Amino acid sequence: MPYLDYVAGAPVDERVVEAMLPYFKHPGNPSSVHSKGFEARNAIEDARTKVASLINADSSEIVFTSGATESNNLAIIGYAMRNKNRGKHIVVSAIEHISIINAAKFLMKNGFEVDYAPVDGHGKVKLNELESIIRDDTILVSVQHANPEIGTIQNIEEIRDVVDCALHVDATASLGKIEVDVQKLGADLVTLSSNDIYGPRGVGALYIRKGVRVNPLILGGGQERGLRGGTESVAGIVGFGKAAEIAEKEWRDEAERLRVLRDRLAEGLLRIEDTFLNGHPEDRLPNNVSVRFSYIEGESILLSMDMEGIQASTGSACTSKTLQPSHVLMAIGLKHEEAHGSVVFSLGRWSSEEDVSYVLEKLPGIVERLRMMSPLYMK
Ligand code: PLP
Numbered sequence: 001m002p003y004l005d006y007v008a009g010a011p012v013d014e015r016v017v018e019a020m021l022p023y024f025k026h027p028g029n030p031s032s033v034h035s036k037g038f039e040a041r042n043a044i045e046d047a048r049t050k051v052a053s054l055i056n057a058d059s060s061e062i063v064f065t066s067g068a069t070e071s072n073n074l075a076i077i078g079y080a081m082r083n084k085n086r087g088k089h090i091v092v093s094a095i096e097h098i099s100i101i102n103a104a105k106f107l108m109k110n111g112f113e114v115d116y117a118p119v120d121g122h123g124k125v126k127l128n129e130l131e132s133i134i135r136d137d138t139i140l141v142s143v144q145h146a147n148p149e150i151g152t153i154q155n156i157e158e159i160r161d162v163v164d165c166a167l168h169v170d171a172t173a174s175l176g177k178i179e180v181d182v183q184k185l186g187a188d189l190v191t192l193s194s195n196d197i198y199g200p201r202g203v204g205a206l207y208i209r210k211g212v213r214v215n216p217l218i219l220g221g222g223q224e225r226g227l228r229g230g231t232e233s234v235a236g237i238v239g240f241g242k243a244a245e246i247a248e249k250e251w252r253d254e255a256e257r258l259r260v261l262r263d264r265l266a267e268g269l270l271r272i273e274d275t276f277l278n279g280h281p282e283d284r285l286p287n288n289v290s291v292r293f294s295y296i297e298g299e300s301i302l303l304s305m306d307m308e309g310i311q312a313s314t315g316s317a318c319t320s321k322t323l324q325p326s327h328v329l330m331a332i333g334l335k336h337e338e339a340h341g342s343v344v345f346s347l348g349r350w351s352s353e354e355d356v357s358y359v360l361e362k363l364p365g366i367v368e369r370l371r372m373m374s375p376l377y378m379k
Helices: 014-025 035-054 068-082 098-108 127-133 156-162 234-270 298-307 327-331 336-340 353-373
Strands: 062-065 089-093 113-117 138-142 166-170 189-193 204-208 275-277 288-293 342-346
Touching (some): 014 234, 035 062, 127 156, 234 275, 298 342, 327 336, 336 342
Parallel strands (some): 089 138, 138 166
16 A cells, blocks of 8 residues: 655665664663673664665764754754854745744744745745845754655755855755755755655664764753754664765666656646646656645645545644644645645655556545535536
């Protein structure tokens, strides 16, 4: 049965589980000064090297966290607090993940000014407008690498050219799907998530370029170079490392395979009358198909699909509790009713041709039945 909600949650790769297993039972605390502690420490440092290698960084530039939300908070709040003597203005794109938007709101309540960089109808940051928003006292700009909801990939290198302060890039959705090379991106801070590359949940990392200073948010015993207190989740970090090692070897072939499935799925869905693609038609993630079906609600489509064994989502799983139309879809200029009719199909490592065929067989009927019940649909 097609699980096409990889953006919300992905299974952990069996090879990752294998690598983690010994560390669930391992007693060593990485800070302990004895052989068991050293073993745990070595396992963490080995994982750090693997994560760093995936993004072309030095291992000393990787700080492990509990996930992308914490990494985003550490990047935005930690950087702003540490560098506030240089300015109190930050800029985030209008389609950032809610963990960045809310971190920015927190800063606003604490004496900072925040501006949102607008995006065009495909979700690309408008470079001219970004340039005009940046001020002399802007200390940080945050723009995601790719959007998980509409799939649009930003040209970070072009953005880097107009940003003359620190640049944070949330690479949660892009890691393992397209190239994430921190040297090419020119980013100072990069958010990474383990589960998005088929590692365990509850682990992430923040890349902090050498020389960039950030205040810790979690105060404790000085772990992670004093940037993240608390005894490390050794098994989780080992799993993230293994997932990164696999991703480094396999992401190119995997992306190519997914791109073919994605295009077949998108073409088939767009054959349904009054159905439109969200996001950029070309510069999009190889695993993302975001479409809107006019006249019907995304939630009813999700429930109807689920009854047929198909799982997808209406947007960011993390914000779907609010019932507000997605801020991403509003930022690209959709009307409320268009935003509400949107569904994201996200493919992953175990998606197959059969999954796509099954969705394309079921969806036209589901959409037609829901439209027949919709007061908005007059034919
Ligand atoms: N950033 C992006 C782009 C995301 O899509 C998500 C979650 O989907 C996050 C950050 C937050 O990830 P987590 O909930 O794993 O902390």
